[in-house]
Amino acid sequence: MLRRISSILIAAVGALVPGWALGGQELPPGYELVWITRDDLSNQGPRMNNHGQIVWDQWEEGVDESAEIVLYDNGTFTQLTHDNYRDVWPDINDDGVIVWSSFRGPMGPFGPTAEIMMYRDGVITQLTDDDEYDYRPFINAAGQVAWPKTFGLYVDKSDIYWYDGSSVRRLTHDGEAEARSNQAVRINDAGHMVWTRYDFFVNPWESEIRLYDGSRIRTISPPGVFEPQVPDINNLGDAVWFYNNGTDSQALQLWHGGHVLSLTDGRNGCLNDLGHIYFIRWHEPGGWQGWLYRDHRYYQLTDDPFWNTDGDINERGEIVWRAGGPTAPRDVRALRRFGVGDLNCDGSVDAFDIEGFVVAIADPALYALLHPECDRMLADVNDDSSANAFDIDPFVDILTN
Numbered sequence: 001m002l003r004r005i006s007s008i009l010i011a012a013v014g015a016l017v018p019g020w021a022l023g024g025q026e027l028p029p030g031y032e033l034v035w036i037t038r039d040d041l042s043n044q045g046p047r048m049n050n051h052g053q054i055v056w057d058q059w060e061e062g063v064d065e066s067a068e069i070v071l072y073d074n075g076t077f078t079q080l081t082h083d084n085y086r087d088v089w090p091d092i093n094d095d096g097v098i099v100w101s102s103f104r105g106p107m108g109p110f111g112p113t114a115e116i117m118m119y120r121d122g123v124i125t126q127l128t129d130d131d132e133y134d135y136r137p138f139i140n141a142a143g144q145v146a147w148p149k150t151f152g153l154y155v156d157k158s159d160i161y162w163y164d165g166s167s168v169r170r171l172t173h174d175g176e177a178e179a180r181s182n183q184a185v186r187i188n189d190a191g192h193m194v195w196t197r198y199d200f201f202v203n204p205w206e207s208e209i210r211l212y213d214g215s216r217i218r219t220i221s222p223p224g225v226f227e228p229q230v231p232d233i234n235n236l237g238d239a240v241w242f243y244n245n246g247t248d249s250q251a252l253q254l255w256h257g258g259h260v261l262s263l264t265d266g267r268n269g270c271l272n273d274l275g276h277i278y279f280i281r282w283h284e285p286g287g288w289q290g291w292l293y294r295d296h297r298y299y300q301l302t303d304d305p306f307w308n309t310d311g312d313i314n315e316r317g318e319i320v321w322r323a324g325g326p327t328a329p330r331d332v333r334a335l336r337r338f339g340v341g342d343l344n345c346d347g348s349v350d351a352f353d354i355e356g357f358v359v360a361i362a363d364p365a366l367y368a369l370l371h372p373e374c375d376r377m378l379a380d381v382n383d384d385s386s387a388n389a390f391d392i393d394p395f396v397d398i399l400t401n
């Protein structure tokens with residue numbers, strides 16, 4: 001029955017699903033793939049803000065029981081923590097405020113429990129201090145932070161907590177009381193949150209996607225959709241998650257305007273305000289590849305032996321994710337937008353971009369023909385969402401300064 005409802009949903013919106021891009025890797029115009037790290041360390045869980053600053057956790061595999069938080073900012077690497085605690089799962093907002101979990105709390109059955117840490121203007125503060133696991137925090141533009149806290153030290157009972165900018169508050173109460181597990185929370189800039197509420201005490205386990213819209217909590221995944229989980233939410237209130245549609249097969253659903261649309265097979269989706277969705281798919285003979293849904297098209301971003309997994313997308317359409325494993329070292333990789341004014345997409349803005357700039361504002365079709373890998377909107381130097389004559393003076397300013 002569950003499966004049947006799922007397939008009816010998919011059939012109903014099948015016309016929305018464009019065909020697959022066949023034959024391997026394809027990038028959206030105006031972007032390049034770059035390695036942010038390329039080393040023997042384990043680099044995991046990268047997150048990125050709208051300035052292209054990236055945070056992740058790093059440790060030495062098999063050697064180092066601790067882990068540290070690293071910040072990448074325009075070519076510079078800064079290690080934010082220097083201690084024997086396990087510092088993991090960072091997130092960063094546009095003000096450069098960073099939150100993460102540090103396993104420095106009172107002892108639990110598996111060692112020290114986890115607390116929420118916050119880095120702001122060079123100062124680290126600790127938001128929680130108890131013998132439960134406070135883990136995987138996410139921060140929004142306002143500096144509000146959301147995360148799950150375990151009860152009885154087990155993740156099969158957990159509730160959502162959040163920091164409102166001055167104090168820690170509790171959002172859900174059914175983890176502790178009813179043995180549900182509220183996990184994988186994301187928070188948008190309005191303070192709205194989505195998460196998965198699991199019931200691990202039935203077999204097979206069940207779940208629902210929950211939404212807090214600022215006033216109340218409700219379930220937004222349709223009844224009958226099997227094991228929906230791991231949602232993300234953008235600032236328009238759209239959400240994406242995936243569900244189990246068969247043996248070892250997952251599919252993405254989008255919550256938009258109060259309706260649920262089925263997208264395609266894949267999992268771990270994250271979305272921005274432009275409606276771009278980064279997600280991953282399993283490719284035989286054995287690798288996770290990164291995919292992008294953008295402007296009604298699908299792009300396969302990677303086609304390699306690495307496991308390209310957990311990621312993040314910003315409002316410039318840039319994406320960061322972990323590449324590596326299961327045996328190769330884990331590194332941070334990114335889909336990065338070329339700089340404004342770089343109309344030949346060679347990585348620098350100089351006199352060689354003048355011709356491309358002129359064509360970009362005078363003849364878009366010709367520009368697309370001459371620079372298929374590039375994007376004429378990189379000529380929008382004054383950032384008003386149009387590439388036209390008003391961009392000439394600001395472009396000249398870039399060239400001459």
Ligand SMILES: [Ca+2]
Pocket residue numbers: 066067068069081082083084085086087
């Ligand atoms: Ca540490």
Ligand SMILES: [Ca+2]
Pocket residue numbers: 105113114115128129130131132133134
């Ligand atoms: Ca704790």
Ligand SMILES: [Ca+2]
Pocket residue numbers: 341342343344345346347348349350352353
């Ligand atoms: Ca250039």
Ligand SMILES: [Ca+2]
Pocket residue numbers: 379380381382383384385386387388390391
């Ligand atoms: Ca413009």
